[in-house]
Amino acid sequence: MARNTxxxxxxxxxxxxxxxxxxxxxxxxxVITRLMDADDHPNLVxxxxxxxxxxxxxxxxxxxxxxxxxxxxxxLQRMPVDQxxxxxxxxxxxxxx
Numbered sequence: 001m002a003r004n005t006x007x008x009x010x011x012x013x014x015x016x017x018x019x020x021x022x023x024x025x026x027x028x029x030x031v032i033t034r035l036m037d038a039d040d041h042p043n044l045v046x047x048x049x050x051x052x053x054x055x056x057x058x059x060x061x062x063x064x065x066x067x068x069x070x071x072x073x074x075x076l077q078r079m080p081v082d083q084x085x086x087x088x089x090x091x092x093x094x095x096x097x
Contacts, residue, residue: 016058
C-alpha cells in the first residue's frame with residue numbers, strides 16, 4: 001500500500017521497476033490503458049496513477065486484498081486438476097473499498 005503525498009485520495013498498490021525492467025513496466029502500462037479504454041472489465045485492476053518518464057517508473061493500481069496473482073497461481077498448482085479448474089472458473093475479484 002502506498003499513498004501519493006500530494007493527494008491523500010490516491011491510495012493503492014504500487015509496482016515499480018529498475019533498470020532494463022522499466023521498459024516492461026512502460027509496456028504493461030500501455031496495454032492496461034488500452035484495455036481500460038476498451039471496456040470496464042470487473043477483473044481488471046485499474047491504474048489509478050503513474051509516473052513512467054523517470055529513472056524509476058511506477059504504476060499505482062487499485063488495491064485488491066488477498067495476496068498476489070503469483071500466490072494464487074501457486075495455490076492452484078498445489079491442487080488436483082479438477083479442483084484447480086473449478087476454482088479458476090469460479091474466481092471473482094474480491095470487493096474492496
